Amino acid sequence: xxxxxxxxxxxxxKEFEDGAFVNLGIGLPTQVANYLPEGVTVTLHSENGFAxxxxxxxxxxxxxxxxxxxxxxxxxxxxxxxxxTATSFGMxxxxxxxxxxxxxxVAENGxxxxxxxxxxxxxxxxxxxxxxxxxxxxIVVTLHTQKGAPKILEKCTLPLTAEKCVSKIISEMxxxxxxxxxxxxxxxxxxxxxxxIQAATxxxxxxxxxxxxxxxE
Amino acid sequence: xxxxxxxxxxxxxKEFEDGAFVNLGIGLPTQVANYLPEGVTVTLHSENGFAxxxxxxxxxxxxxxxxxxxxxxxxxxxxxxxxxTATSFGMxxxxxxxxxxxxxxVAENGxxxxxxxxxxxxxxxxxxxxxxxxxxxxIVVTLHTQKGAPKILEKCTLPLTAEKCVSKIISEMxxxxxxxxxxxxxxxxxxxxxxxIQAATxxxxxxxxxxxxxxxE
Amino acid sequence: MAINKIITAEEAVAGVKDGMTIMIxxxxxxxxxxxxxxxxxxxxxxxxxxxxxxxxxxxxxxDAKTARGVGxxxxxxxxxxxxxxxxxxxPLIGDGMIAGTLECTLVPQGTLAEKIRAANYxxxxxxxxxxxxxxxxxxxxxxxxxxxxxxxxxxxxLLEMPLHADYAFCRASVADTFGNxxxxxxxxxxxxxxxxAADHTFIATEKLVQVGDVDPDIWDVPGVxxxxxxxxxxxxxx
Amino acid sequence: MAINKIITAEEAVAGVKDGMTIMIxxxxxxxxxxxxxxxxxxxxxxxxxxxxxxxxxxxxxxDAKTARGVGxxxxxxxxxxxxxxxxxxxPLIGDGMIAGTLECTLVPQGTLAEKIRAANYxxxxxxxxxxxxxxxxxxxxxxxxxxxxxxxxxxxxLLEMPLHADYAFCRASVADTFGNxxxxxxxxxxxxxxxxAADHTFIATEKLVQVGDVDPDIWDVPGVxxxxxxxxxxxxxx
Numbered sequence: 084x085x086x087x088x089x090x091x092x093x094x095x096x097k098e099f100e101d102g103a104f105v106n107l108g109i110g111l112p113t114q115v116a117n118y119l120p121e122g123v124t125v126t127l128h129s130e131n132g133f134a135x136x137x138x139x140x141x142x143x144x145x146x147x148x149x150x151x152x153x154x155x156x157x158x159x160x161x162x163x164x165x166x167x168t169a170t171s172f173g174m175x176x177x178x179x180x181x182x183x184x185x186x187x188x189v190a191e192n193g194x195x196x197x198x199x200x201x202x203x204x205x206x207x208x209x210x211x212x213x214x215x216x217x218x219x220x221x222i223v224v225t226l227h228t229q230k231g232a233p234k235i236l237e238k239c240t241l242p243l244t245a246e247k248c249v250s251k252i253i254s255e256m257x258x259x260x261x262x263x264x265x266x267x268x269x270x271x272x273x274x275x276x277x278x279x280i281q282a283a284t285x286x287x288x289x290x291x292x293x294x295x296x297x298x299x300e
Numbered sequence: 301x302x303x304x305x306x307x308x309x310x311x312x313x314k315e316f317e318d319g320a321f322v323n324l325g326i327g328l329p330t331q332v333a334n335y336l337p338e339g340v341t342v343t344l345h346s347e348n349g350f351a352x353x354x355x356x357x358x359x360x361x362x363x364x365x366x367x368x369x370x371x372x373x374x375x376x377x378x379x380x381x382x383x384x385t386a387t388s389f390g391m392x393x394x395x396x397x398x399x400x401x402x403x404x405x406v407a408e409n410g411x412x413x414x415x416x417x418x419x420x421x422x423x424x425x426x427x428x429x430x431x432x433x434x435x436x437x438x439i440v441v442t443l444h445t446q447k448g449a450p451k452i453l454e455k456c457t458l459p460l461t462a463e464k465c466v467s468k469i470i471s472e473m474x475x476x477x478x479x480x481x482x483x484x485x486x487x488x489x490x491x492x493x494x495x496x497i498q499a500a501t502x503x504x505x506x507x508x509x510x511x512x513x514x515x516x517e
Numbered sequence: 518m519a520i521n522k523i524i525t526a527e528e529a530v531a532g533v534k535d536g537m538t539i540m541i542x543x544x545x546x547x548x549x550x551x552x553x554x555x556x557x558x559x560x561x562x563x564x565x566x567x568x569x570x571x572x573x574x575x576x577x578x579x580d581a582k583t584a585r586g587v588g589x590x591x592x593x594x595x596x597x598x599x600x601x602x603x604x605x606x607x608p609l610i611g612d613g614m615i616a617g618t619l620e621c622t623l624v625p626q627g628t629l630a631e632k633i634r635a636a637n638y639x640x641x642x643x644x645x646x647x648x649x650x651x652x653x654x655x656x657x658x659x660x661x662x663x664x665x666x667x668x669x670x671x672x673x674x675l676l677e678m679p680l681h682a683d684y685a686f687c688r689a690s691v692a693d694t695f696g697n698x699x700x701x702x703x704x705x706x707x708x709x710x711x712x713x714a715a716d717h718t719f720i721a722t723e724k725l726v727q728v729g730d731v732d733p734d735i736w737d738v739p740g741v742x743x744x745x746x747x748x749x750x751x752x753x754x755x
Numbered sequence: 756m757a758i759n760k761i762i763t764a765e766e767a768v769a770g771v772k773d774g775m776t777i778m779i780x781x782x783x784x785x786x787x788x789x790x791x792x793x794x795x796x797x798x799x800x801x802x803x804x805x806x807x808x809x810x811x812x813x814x815x816x817x818d819a820k821t822a823r824g825v826g827x828x829x830x831x832x833x834x835x836x837x838x839x840x841x842x843x844x845x846p847l848i849g850d851g852m853i854a855g856t857l858e859c860t861l862v863p864q865g866t867l868a869e870k871i872r873a874a875n876y877x878x879x880x881x882x883x884x885x886x887x888x889x890x891x892x893x894x895x896x897x898x899x900x901x902x903x904x905x906x907x908x909x910x911x912x913l914l915e916m917p918l919h920a921d922y923a924f925c926r927a928s929v930a931d932t933f934g935n936x937x938x939x940x941x942x943x944x945x946x947x948x949x950x951x952a953a954d955h956t957f958i959a960t961e962k963l964v965q966v967g968d969v970d971p972d973i974w975d976v977p978g979v980x981x982x983x984x985x986x987x988x989x990x991x992x993x
Contacts, residue, residue: 393639
């Protein structure tokens with residue numbers, strides 16, 4: 084499982100151009116930062132208050148004024164810019180090149196559900212709704228299924244985080260793009276066949292004529 | 301004439317509480333700052349970019365980064381806060397205790413016209429429309445008539461700067477408050493009779509039962 | 518000279534009454550004015566409506582020996598209604614909602630900031646793409662009003678109305694005696710939009726300087742929106 | 756490492772084409788990036804739509820030996836349409852309007868700032884009390900669209916839509932090589948909202964520092980919105 088998640092994070096790390104401004108959600112998305120290619124500098128957005136997240140603070144060397152959006156003590160890059168919440172979400176809606184986050188469900192039209200399960204205890208959307216409504220590119224990184232059930236569906240059954248916002252999905256099985264025609268598989272991992280990925284998906288997939296193997300390393 | 305304007309400025313200077321945040325328009329309103337009573341500290345808003353205007357800069361001692369809204373080099377108080385235009389007008393709409401400005405016409409319901417004469421060359425409203433739409437109290441300081449014609453009217457004939465915004469008018473003849481019932485004269489200058497001020501006014505005035513002489517000194 | 522606004526924490530909360538609406542700066546406690554919160558707890562008002570990013574932190578979170586920020590008010594049962602973007606880090610909120618003792622209105626974080634800014638800056642509202650086609654579009658707002666959806670230039674937006682409070686309590690890292698202030702690093706969060714979005718704004722500051730003692734361009738928030746300043750806000754200890 | 760964005764003034768204006776829309780920071784020239792304006796004049800594009808507070812200053816204003824800011828573009832007849840709040844200080848605008856060579860759309864100063872901020876910050880618009888029951892309510896906006904008036908909570912507001920440009924040119928007092936910057940004193944004006952409200956934002960700075968050389972809390976505008984930085988913007992001489 085850890086290997087599958089690492090595979091997803093490694094693949095996602097190739098999505099960014101040098102100089103990109105990116106928000107990485109909590110969990111698997113956060114790991115993406117560990118695998119950025121040589122020569123690609125990305126400025127990471129921490130929606131609680133800055134552009135220029137580096138990594139976790141070492142125990143005993145925390146700066147109590149610097150937390151990430153999960154409340155953990157973190158460090159920043161030398162070109163960091165701290166800002167207030169209004170500015171931070173101005174950046175999110177207006178300037179983020181990409182937001183990377185997990186999903187409970189993604190629909191074939193790009194609808195995303197990742198914040199609430201009716202009946203379960205409510206945590207709140209935090210900044211997620213703003214982040215997906217605004218970023219130029221929303222990339223979902225996720226295991227392809229949840230307890231065997233598909234997460235990519237014809238239509239979301241859970242309340243949405245935003246409609247038609249997802250542009251790309253990266254799972255352990257492959258890389259998919261959301262297009263007006265539906266979800267197009269552009270890369271398939273060598274461990275899986277077209278039939279495997281289709282069987283694990285709740286909507287009809289389109290296979291790119293240029294279908295490539297999902298790059299591993 | 302200079303004396304009449306000084307009279308108006310002196311009277312207006314008594315309108316502010318210690319600690320008030322005030323915008324003074326160009327011309328006669330600017331003079332109000334010269335007559336603030338002992339013990340009353342007012343923070344002056346310069347809508348081009350700060351709270352804390354002091355006075356004109358001395359020739360040869362100008363700071364080229366500090367101008368007022370007329371483009372003249374000015375000085376600032378020690379508690380000055382510089383800000384950008386969005387913040388400056390956030391302050392104007394949300395926080396100014398008073399805006400003092402001149403008028404071409406004021407209507408008995410508080411409508412104000414002071415920015416454009418149809419057919420004449422257009423200068424633009426600058427910040428005037430925001431300032432009168434937002435301030436808690438809009439005080440018009442003006443000579444009572446223009447070439448003998450009343451400036452206080454039943455209805456403005458010129459395009460408005462804002463509707464129902466004026467709360468007080470101070471002229472060389474007296475002090476007037478705009479109320480739901482109409483314009484109430486609360487102070488009359490000893491040089492004039494009730495008949496004089498009514499004759500110079502284009503709408504029916506109400507004289508306060510507490511009518512006082514307009515304080516001179 | 519009304520340019521010295523130093524007061525005590527007790528004075529800052531003296532006007533807060535049962536049932537009032539208060540805004541509290543901070544993000545999971547970071548950037549919350551703890552000395553003012555402590556005075557509010559000591560005063561013991563109830564049925565508050567609190568506007569904040571979150572419910573602060575409960576005892577034990579990140580090894581803390583006490584609750585932090587809004588968490589202290591939750592612990593004492595002083596809140597009737599919380600308006601926030603994220604409430605998952607403090608279980609007292611979920612517990613209160615299940616028990617029926619606490620009402621909670623969720624607002625997306627960026628929308629929450631814009632609603633507060635609109636109140637602060639005299640705007641009638643803002644149009645945001647955030648929340649379109651989500652439960653935000655159909656749920657009532659914090660005052661029980663329906664949301665309006667506007668379509669402009671082929672895109673749908675929610676019309677979000679201003680969010681105003683009786684009191685705003687903010688935390689500064691450095692302030693002058695007039696109330697000009699800034700918050701260091703990631704402590705800015707909601708402190709900048711909240712300062713001025715209430716009838717009364719009070720700040721607690723770690724460090725105080727005299728007016729004119731520093732380059733005024735270090736200030737982020739204008740002192741004209743600040744009514745009183747409490748000195749001696751402690752640095753958080755971990 | 757895409758964190759060094761130093762370019763020349765010529766490179767900053769290289770992409771500007773006839774008929775484009777550009778934003779220029781400054782207030783009567785104070786805070787305008789003169790070295791970029793000079794490069795634009797040297798390049799010689801025409802039919803520009805310019806969004807700025809005003810028309811800069813003409814030769815001779817405040818004893819200046821040259822025109823200043825937007826005034827230089829007006830002098831060369833490079834502007835077809837100016838969107839501004841005040842145009843009375845530069846007679847070339849009134850002259851051009853009378854001659855029919857220049858279109859002018861007036862926008863109240865605070866509204867202009869909010870429209871630009873809305874474009875910058877991904878909002879669909881803002882509601883402002885400014886301009887209600889004035890010619891602003893009935894006149895078309897800068898793109899020839901009717902204004903919408905909304906009544907909320909018993910008060911009328913104008914719905915003001917975002918104002919976006921192809922290029923934004925701003926002036927910094929100090930910037931780092933990533934483009935984080937601030938403007939000293941009263942030079943901030945429109946520079947802060949314009950930086951980011953265009954497809955391409957370039958700044959000219961008086962002083963340049965390396966990233967990490969100063970306390971990051973001195974910065975007001977995030978470098979992520981800046982595409983290129985021109986060094987050597989001169990201090991205005993009087």
